[in-house]
Amino acid sequence: MDTLAKNSDVTVGAFAVPPRTEYKGMALYIGANIAALVFFLWSLSPTWLLHYLHIYYFPSRWWALAIPSWLIAAFIFTYVFLTLYNIEVMTYPLDRLEVIVDEHARVDGGKNGEYFWEATDGVWDLPLVDVSKVLYGDDSE
């Protein structure tokens, strides 16, 4: 798969993956693994083991618990915040004019209302009064 991906010229034409990217990726891979190892050694091993290894000076291991807990709380809060923001800030109340028309709207039903029944190249908003007539008017039954 990797050779295929590398040879594939779809990766932005002439700029195939330069070797530098591979070096960076390799360094990142090793770095991340060492970081994870150090983290688990620090957070999980008992104090006597660290003392036995002559490591006396290290951050309080309370942080190993606190930071992930905070992150999870922040993660869950994001959902709450996002939902509230969408509903309370982004959604207009029903009496606002923007519910019907807006700055980007170009309202036109065509000269004889032909935009109601034909495809057009440009994007037009149909006038809402006539839309209601088509959908809920007496003769539509």
Add this chain to the structure above:
Amino acid sequence: MPYNIAMVSDFFYPQPGGVELHVYQLSQRLKQRGHSVVIITHAYDSRTGVRILTNGIKVYYVPFFVLYRNSTFPSVFSAFPILRNIFIRENIDIVHGHGSLSSLCHEAILHARTMGMKTVFTDHSLFGFADAGSIAGNKALKFTLSDVGHVICVSHTCKENTVLRASLDPSIVSVIPNAVVSKAFTPDPTRADPNYITIVVISRLYPNKGADLLTVIIPRICALHPRVKFLIAGSGPKEIDLQQMRERYRLQERVELIGSIRHEEVRDLMVTGNIYLHPTLTEAFGTVIVEAASCGLLVVTTDVGGIPEVLPSHMTVFASPSEDSLVDSTMKAIAILEKKEVDPTTFYNEIKGMYKWSEVARRTEKVYDSINEESLNEPLLDRLAKFYACGEWAGKLFVICVCVDVMLYAILELFWPRHTIDRVKPWPRVKSGE
């Protein structure tokens, strides 16, 4: 059998662009074929709520927080309640998502599968494999496409790219190219300035569209040829660079920056030019070069991605995406025009029948027909197994996401039962009283 189709994409009118146009035109043609189509996108500025467009196509502008480049916040679950409500309200059978950078589209496909609906995904762009953004994006794509009904790509290059990125079975990927409304792109040789060679560029000015290359090659071409003018339409973060370049080389007379234009104005701008320059770095299809050739312009383009598939070779001068090559190719194109080796106004008749939206809609309908609901809706455990196979760590994460999604669905069914949701009245098929 007519379907009720929901097109879901973060990218739609009022934003200009290829995906937006594709969604609109495809919806119109599917509607003409007797299907019912709604479009779901996120709110743009004050354009929020429901709008009815030409031909009675309904668009839901869902109020949702926009994170970056008009893509909604990738939260995986947040849009489920409103999407479910719309799907039930509109009696949707098929959910068709567009654009791999659109998180709303990914969400819709995931939730639609949880609700047991048919799903289709159309990929419009190419991505690399090496940088951090692409790696994350490709993982997300793999997640949604692990359990999709069918995938459509806009060119063969795009298919190859998508299959590699999402580790798909190529047999569920179809190629349906974009199209143009050719009668809206007719040539008009009288409009071009006979004293100058006018080079037109219409592009959103982003780095991946080659805006940096454009900034470098314009002064070089202007220095090489005294009778060249540039017309540049489009806006974006690189607009400032172009303005500064114009100031620095004192090219105000010869480089005109028009800013963003509407799609209907494209033709009138194109016919005032002789050459269309397309310096993009990545492109899956490139509808704009078909439009340009149709308008009777000679096309100078980079040969990246799906572009070499698009036009017959006598309509284009190819360049590699580098400064020197683009300058050479542009000078070559100017020479061709000055010697009158080809007559670009004849391109229109050749292109007329090549790319038609009605054909795109017919083929898309075939794709819808081909999806077998029985084999798609397998037991939950089999579905989880597919996600689990996505990667050592990612697989486990995906399984958790799907489990949460299934639970959310149960909660939504419990607290907002189906029968409490109003069903819409369908748009009448023919004008009443006729």
